[in-house]
Every structure is written in structure tokens, then in C-alpha cells.
Amino acid sequence: MSGTGSETILSVEHLMMHFGGIKALNDVNLAVKRGSITALIGPNGAGKTTVFNCLTGFYQATGGNIMLNTRGRPTNIIRVLGQKFRAADFIHPARLGRRIYYKMFGGTHLVNRAGLARTFQNIRLFREMSVVENLLVAQHMQVNRNLIAGVLNTPGYRRAESRALDRAFYWLEVVELLDCANRLAGEMSYGQQRRLEIARAMCTDPEVICLDEPAAGLNPVETRTLSRIIRLLRDRHGITVLLIEHDMGMVMEISDHIIVLDHGDVIATGTPRAIQANESVIAAYLGTDEEELAL
Numbered sequence: 001m002s003g004t005g006s007e008t009i010l011s012v013e014h015l016m017m018h019f020g021g022i023k024a025l026n027d028v029n030l031a032v033k034r035g036s037i038t039a040l041i042g043p044n045g046a047g048k049t050t051v052f053n054c055l056t057g058f059y060q061a062t063g064g065n066i067m068l069n070t071r072g073r074p075t076n077i078i079r080v081l082g083q084k085f086r087a088a089d090f091i092h093p094a095r096l097g098r099r100i101y102y103k104m105f106g107g108t109h110l111v112n113r114a115g116l117a118r119t120f121q122n123i124r125l126f127r128e129m130s131v132v133e134n135l136l137v138a139q140h141m142q143v144n145r146n147l148i149a150g151v152l153n154t155p156g157y158r159r160a161e162s163r164a165l166d167r168a169f170y171w172l173e174v175v176e177l178l179d180c181a182n183r184l185a186g187e188m189s190y191g192q193q194r195r196l197e198i199a200r201a202m203c204t205d206p207e208v209i210c211l212d213e214p215a216a217g218l219n220p221v222e223t224r225t226l227s228r229i230i231r232l233l234r235d236r237h238g239i240t241v242l243l244i245e246h247d248m249g250m251v252m253e254i255s256d257h258i259i260v261l262d263h264g265d266v267i268a269t270g271t272p273r274a275i276q277a278n279e280s281v282i283a284a285y286l287g288t289d290e291e292e293l294a295l
């Protein structure tokens with residue numbers, strides 16, 4: 001299943017995000033192909049994490065559209081996060097009803113349920129919990145948490161618990177952490193914690209995973225392991241990977257497609273080879289920190 005299909009799994013149109021006077025995103029348009037590894041790159045402050053935060057519902061975009069084509073149906077991410085009421089809603093009862101529903105019950109959990117998961121630039125694990133417990137917590141949305149079922153220890157409850165454990169160990173093996181299952185998450189090396197974050201996101205059964213600087217702080221051996229795992233997600237598990245990364249060696253090696261952001265706008269898209277030769281990209285990177293200029 002290697003390589004890219006032709007179907008778009010995620011499309012972003014005219015995305016804007018303003019923080020007071022700061023226009024973090026001006027008018028971002030991008031499309032991600034199903035089954036691809038797509039990298040979002042750009043100099044510091046270009047708006048990459050803001051795009052991720054809008055996609056995953058951590059920010060409510062100021063404007064634009066984000067459509068996810070997963071679980072066999074389209075999901076309008078902006079809508080499921082719960083939008084403000086507009087005057088026109090009151091003459092469309094169906095629209096008003098939807099708006100009220102998502103205002104009350106919408107949120108980031110619906111984005112995750114629709115099949116999009118993420119990791120964070122700053123690792124956010126439960127450091128005092130074991131590795132496997134971190135993975136079980138991630139599955140609370142899928143596991144039957146009915147108190148009565150738990151107290152009575154019903155067969156349905158036991159089956160759900162056992163499935164959650166199986167899933168946790170399955171993804172631990174994929175990220176090469178099986179022998180760390182009972183260690184405290186906070187005691188593991190940085191590289192291991194980053195891989196645990198990926199396993200935790202995978203336990204929510206996503207079709208798209210957004211990785212925010214997964215190679216930050218890793219040594220070359222850990223980066224190679226990480227690249228191998230990311231490829232495996234695409235090739236063996238059919239996962240679409242959207243990646244923010246400053247390690248250009250890694251980006252150029254594993255990406256099928258690259259999107260370049262600068263000052264809140266997409267300035268180039270294309271294959272690694274095309275991006276490396278793109279003059280606007282080279283110009284955008286000139287004058288930034290040297291470590292970013294490893295094109």
C-alpha cells in the first residue's frame with residue numbers, strides 16, 4: 001500500500017486564524033492524499049502548529065473550511081467544534097438545530113472520533129503512569145466505562161477491557177516499546193516517549209495522524225527508528241501521516257508530498273525534489289536559524 005492514492009482525505013480551504021491583531025494564518029489552502037506522508041514545513045512562526053491546532057480543534061479557526069473524508073463520510077471539522085450562532089440560522093430550523101447540538105455536545109473529541117489524532121510538540125504523557133496505562137487512558141472513548149457494568153464485572157465490560165489491552169500491546173509492538181510496557185512513562189528516554197505518544201494516538205484508531213515535530217530532540221539513531229515507524233504506519237496500516245518537522249533530512253527522505261508555509265500562507269507544494277529546488281522556499285528559509293537551513 002506504499003505511496004499515495006488520488007483521494008483527498010483532508011482538505012483545508014481559506015483557513016484563517018487571527019489572535020487579536022496577529023494573523024497567524026491568512027488564507028491557507030491545502031489537500032492531503034489518503035495513504036500519504038505529507039510534511040508541513042516552514043520557518044519558525046510560519047503557522048504550522050496553528051494549522052494543526054485548527055485541524056484538531058484546539059483552536060476555533062477565525063474563518064475557512066476543514067473537511068475530513070474518513071470513516072466513509074465527510075466531517076466538517078469547523079462545524080463539529082460548535083460555531084457561533086448567526087442571524088440567518090433562525091430562518092433555517094435544521095441549521096439552527098445542528099448548531100445547537102454541536103454547541104452543546106461538539107468539541108475535539110468528535111474530531112478524534114471522526115478519525116484524526118495528533119501528538120504534541122511538547123510531549124504530553126501521564127509521566128507518573130505506566131506506559132500501558134497511558135495507552136489505556138487514551139481508549140476511554142471506546143471502552144465501556146459504565147459504572148454498573150464495571151462493578152458487576154459483566155462479560156461485555158471484561159471483553160472491552162481485554163480489547164483495550166490487546167490494542168495497547170499491539171501498538172506498543174509497532175513502536176518498538178513492548179519491553180517497556182510496565183515502566184513509568186516519565187522515566188523513559190525522550191525518543192521512547194515520542195514513540196509512546198504515537199502509540200497513544202494510534203490507540204484511538206485514527207485514519208489520519210498529525211505529528212508535531214516528532215524528531216525534535218532525538219539523536220540520529222532514534223530519528224532513523226522514528227522514520228521506520230512512520231513509514232510502517234503508512235505502508236502496513238494505511239495511515240495517512242501529516243507531519244510538522246524541522247529535520248529536513250528526515251522530511252526529504254520520508255515525505256511523499258511537502259507543503260511549505262511562510263507568514264501564514266502556503267508558498268509552495270510538491271515533491272521533496274521540487275521543494276528543494278523551489279526558489280520561494282529557499283528565500284523563505286534564508287535569514288532563519290542555520291539548523292533550519294539544511295535543505
Ligand SMILES: Nc1ncnc2c1ncn2[C@@H]1O[C@H](COP(=O)(O)OP(=O)(O)OP(=O)(O)O)[C@@H](O)[C@H]1O
Pocket residue numbers: 019022023024042043044045046047048049050051
Ligand atoms: N495562542 C496564541 N496567541 C497568540 N499568538 C499566537 C498563538 N499561537 C500562535 N501564535 C502566533 O502565531 C504565529 C504562528 O505560530 P505557530 O506556533 O503556528 O508557528 P510554527 O510555524 O508552528 O512555528 P515553530 O516552527 O516555531 O513551532 C506566531 O506569530 C505566533 O506567535
